[in-house]
Amino acid sequence: MKVLIILYSGGQAAQEQPKLLGTTENKLGIYDWLKGLGHDVVVTDDKEGPNSDFQKHIVDAEILVTTPFHPGYLTAEIMDKAKNLKLCVTAGVGSDHIDLNAANKHKITVAEVSGSNVVSVAEQVIMTMLVLVRNFVPAHEQIVAHKWNVAQIARDAYDLEGKVVGTIGCGRIGYRVLQRLEPFNCKELLWFDYTDLPADAAKAINATRVATLDELFARCDVITVNCPLHESTRGLINADAIKKMKKGVWLINTARGAICDRMAIVDALESGHIAGYGGDVWDVQPAPADHPWRNMRGPNGNGNAMTAHYSGTTLDAQARYAKGTEEIIDNYLNGKPQNPANVIVADGKYATHAYGQRK
Template identity: 35%
Template sequence: MTAAALRVVRSDLWIDAAFDERLQREPGISLSVFRVRGPSAAAWDLLSQAHVYHVSAAKDELAQEWFVRADLIARCPQLLCVSSSGAGYDTIDVAACTAAGIAVVNQAGGNAASVAEHTFGFILGLSRRMLEGDRRLHRETGYAREDVMGHEVQGRTLGVVGIGHTGRRVAALARAFGMEVIATDPLLAPQEIERRGARPVSFHELLAQSDIVSLHCPRDASTLKMMNAEAFARMKKGALFITTARGGIHDEAALVDALRSGHLAGAGLDVWDREPPPLDHPLLAMDNVYGTFHTAGVTHEARRNVARIAADQIAAFAAGERPPRLVNPEVWPAFEQRRARILG
């Protein structure tokens, strides 16, 4: 293929400088940036000629006009590859891309260390009731230390739902703290789950046996509202629920009920149906809810790593190679035909 022809387009939403710096060193790549709050016509002029569209994975930061759906694909006839800015791809209709012969890549694993650390921050903060203690210290006096007495995590059981890049790092941290780790993952054989540091169990067994349940699975048709009222009821009384996965996998109303009833002792939530959640959200009014604004993977190190991985994948694509983090591998034969036709 002729690498000199490859046109990459991204929006002006924040991205670590490593992305632009890497691509600007490649002689066969041109990079253009459109303003998400600028004139739509200017953006479409760039996108309609793009071969690669690097799109934000943050569904509530990007106007839906710029989501990769069938209508955008129809207006971008030369589009060959869509690159997500993170591990998730909520802003991309993967099925529509596959049908059009467009490769979709993500940056899975690029922020795994940061998300795992954030997860364990939730685990320690909730188990030791640090957040409750901090809030009470700021607003009142005269209470006993025992009023905010928590539990050690040593000897407790952590249930990991999805033991991929992040889940396996969480499992390693948990073992270092002396926890038992169990996991469920429909994409992995039991032997592989064991190799990744957890005892394999079914989803229902995990809910019943875990003192802490932590989600690290993708959001798709099989996981939407997976953590519903029935699932929360299956968890141990006094258990903790944690998610750094994606909003929509847990039912927020059902979680409110499980916490209000006292069945669950607390929750650590980095992801929400709407991000950020409204200030009057009932979960934010609870002292036993540790909430963050989808920042588990937002560290200087993770953002730089993800930007570098994304740029490396695009550079590999420009060189005619198959990118290592291909979300829809079944597209490859159709993709190669389109690449040959469009790029020569």
């Protein structure tokens, strides 16, 4: 069978660091294994447009592997051409680059490596939160520019202690963010999710569930987005939502870029309604050079803590999702059941509530 693997090219870094498994050079560590079993394996980073390797090889591929960091966007239209496609594996967490409703229509199984990056992303959330609240980026840029103006930086620098912090989504990542925030002595930790926590998990953290998003918006000094992207969350943080937030709120989004409306974020930051926006996810990936989130700033030249999408692809996370990808494919090849926690859709229906409440 043909296995199509869409990864990002690591260039010299991947050649020097073999632990960069999620690159075209190192091929998730599964290329030789699959070739040894006699399969046709195509590994590429070429994924854009009708003449791309992605669209050329998806036509007769039985297994597609892609990542959230360099996603091959599998639309319903492309899926109609993929007559042999039976399994889509996300090497990581987050399968919104696949039209899941179309996958159900075609009875294609979609699986991801559940839990492979939750610690990595939770740590990134805390780091980004501190970077924004402490106004770190302009402080560092000032030093690199050979300048020294403490007042210019301190005017927008605060402590995390005593602030109200809330997470939109309290799954594996959101929950771990709340755990890591407890030592900072925040005034309150809040969470919103349509799914309740298990009783023992809820008791293990000093955090309060709020009934509505509007309540979270109104009460929080810091808001972190930790929910999946699906029909109900696309554009969730828009101009109307931002108006309901405190002036000077900090927003962190390491979930998916399209959960936040692009220009609503730009306008709110530039006007000073939000004090900062940071994260590593973009509404298009890779982000084009002219994407406004690259250069947006607050009134004092602060408030931007954006990076390329790497929070869930640390070397530790890559080892986990490469191993998990191999296990999912091995289960498929040998007719063994998949770990239910990894299955997003199968047999024409959703196997999880992670991508919205479904009937």
